[in-house]
Amino acid sequence: MARTTLKLIAAVAMLAGAWTAAKAADNAPAIRVTLLGSGTPTPRPDIFSMSTLVEAGDQKLVFDLGRGSTIRLYQKKIPLGAVTAHFITHLHSDHIVGLPDMWMTGWIGTPWGSRKTPMVVFGPRGTVAMTENLTRAFAEDIRIRTEDEHFPAAGIAFDATDIVAGPVYDKGGVKVTAFEVNHGEHIRPAYGYMVEYAGHKVVLSGDTRYDERVANAAKGADLLIHEVSVIEPELIQARPEYRAIADHHTSPEEAGRIFSIANPKLAVYSHIVFAGVKPIQDVPVEALTTRTESTYRGPFMIGADLMSFAIGDKVEAFGPDGAALKPLMAGQ
Numbered sequence: 001m002a003r004t005t006l007k008l009i010a011a012v013a014m015l016a017g018a019w020t021a022a023k024a025a026d027n028a029p030a031i032r033v034t035l036l037g038s039g040t041p042t043p044r045p046d047i048f049s050m051s052t053l054v055e056a057g058d059q060k061l062v063f064d065l066g067r068g069s070t071i072r073l074y075q076k077k078i079p080l081g082a083v084t085a086h087f088i089t090h091l092h093s094d095h096i097v098g099l100p101d102m103w104m105t106g107w108i109g110t111p112w113g114s115r116k117t118p119m120v121v122f123g124p125r126g127t128v129a130m131t132e133n134l135t136r137a138f139a140e141d142i143r144i145r146t147e148d149e150h151f152p153a154a155g156i157a158f159d160a161t162d163i164v165a166g167p168v169y170d171k172g173g174v175k176v177t178a179f180e181v182n183h184g185e186h187i188r189p190a191y192g193y194m195v196e197y198a199g200h201k202v203v204l205s206g207d208t209r210y211d212e213r214v215a216n217a218a219k220g221a222d223l224l225i226h227e228v229s230v231i232e233p234e235l236i237q238a239r240p241e242y243r244a245i246a247d248h249h250t251s252p253e254e255a256g257r258i259f260s261i262a263n264p265k266l267a268v269y270s271h272i273v274f275a276g277v278k279p280i281q282d283v284p285v286e287a288l289t290t291r292t293e294s295t296y297r298g299p300f301m302i303g304a305d306l307m308s309f310a311i312g313d314k315v316e317a318f319g320p321d322g323a324a325l326k327p328l329m330a331g332q
């Protein structure tokens, strides 16, 4: 019996050890980016909605909190409570449905939760109101877990800010700047973000139509993460409401033009909108690639959940299994 107990304690200790931060290797990249969700509102089990993790120095920043962002962080063995700050591009639900999960589940006192300080959230006008309303919506769970499990009150508080374009965050040498993008006249403001650390730069377009403000922010960037939309013309003809969806996003040809102006070391598509005549099918990679290459001759990739990027002297890409990936390149 005693031996079993000891074994159990050892197993629990090992499990807890797996969740502590691994010591950074000497040749560690300056910035590591992981696509936690690369999709859209479509409730696919393999492609979650938008969320991106950017790790730089001692900062772990998450941009957008789409469906399943908690699950992807769990797969990465990153405790939800270890995320330093959260940034929202705009308040469409596919970018925030994971926020209540991150907030509530991250508070639970386990190796994968354990937030003990307020959840830091930056987002467009309406973000603070959303956090206040969520606090009201989940009041009963907060009461129960406070009285029953004695989780710290600070861990379920929000430290939320409605931002304007410009510098929004500067901590541990990591600077985050928001810039406005054009996601349609009813979705203002919508933001893209620029992250700078140790002479390196990562830019996230957010959801946007063709907007050269993204290209300007991404000039000289190591990595440009851009949305894209492929909607089959036959579908738009049959169902005109898809024209409105296409009008809120960037076509592959337009994205290629943005990449050509920005000339990043690597561009990657995430938030890949796809709608075809057949209701359920995969993104047509070949069409996406060919259409991008018609306006861009540099390196790019088609993102997938848990694809990651190591940014140092060079930019390296890895698949969900950790295997190195080669970027696509026009004419090669």
Ligand SMILES: [Zn+2]
Pocket (backbone or CB within 6 Å): 090, 092, 183, 207
């Ligand atoms: Zn949107």
Ligand SMILES: [Zn+2]
Pocket (backbone or CB within 6 Å): 040, 050, 092, 094, 095, 207, 271
């Ligand atoms: Zn979206």
